[in-house]
Amino acid sequence: MTNILDTIIAQAKLSKKETVKQQRIVESAIALFAEKGYANTSTSEIARASGVAEATIFRHYGTKDNLLLSVIVPFLKEFNPLLMQDVIQTVKPEDHETFEDFLTALLRNRAAFLQENKEIFQIVVKELLYREELRKDLLPHIQLDLVLKHMYKALDRYKASGELADLPNEMLMRMIFTCIGGYFATRFILLPERSEAQYEQELKMLLRFILDGVRGKG
Secondary structure (H helix, E strand, C coil): CCCHHHHHHHHHHHCCCCCHHHHHHHHHHHHHHHHHCCCCCCHHHHHHHHCCCHHHHHHHHCCHHHHHHHHHHHHHHHHHHHHHHHHHHHCCHHHCCCHHHHHHHHHHHHHHHHHHCHHHHHHHHHHHHHCHHHHHHHHHHCCHHHHHHHHHHHHHHHHHCCCECCCCHHHHHHHHHHHHHHHHHHHHHHCCCCCHHHHHHHHHHHHHHHHHHHECCC
């Protein structure tokens, strides 16, 4: 499972565009953002953790906002297609006889990915909610067309077998992704302090809720 924080740090170390000081700043910023949250991390704390003067951060990045963007956005722009391809190649409808099996595999795959990268997920989602310029900069790189193509293929397959209601794919996707998106936002952002047993129970209930809503007749 891909760990985005580790990959960003590795990329920063390999980047010839970054000085040694910038690499230390980036690594320290990522660690502090993950530990304390973006809003609760000051540039002075990043400076102390990276062993540089606070003025060095301002000289390289201008503001903490620009530091965040310089760390996360370029990575997501470059690697998001690969992240999308990973789930598409890992969870294939042809490998799962029923829609329930396919959806279960998809949910578990994405839950494991978000658990591995929950700090990045928390930062990005929170900032997307409040920063319009970030939404405009990042959303075009989400590669939704890849996800939709994959999901439409799966929906067509299971509609043909009679498992799913004969509804437009767009409608089915809105129903399914609204439930999944709300669940992941609650699990990793709004109410993250839950036990694994509670998460497992909620995941099973989510599956039942979705399946009851999209099943075909009979």
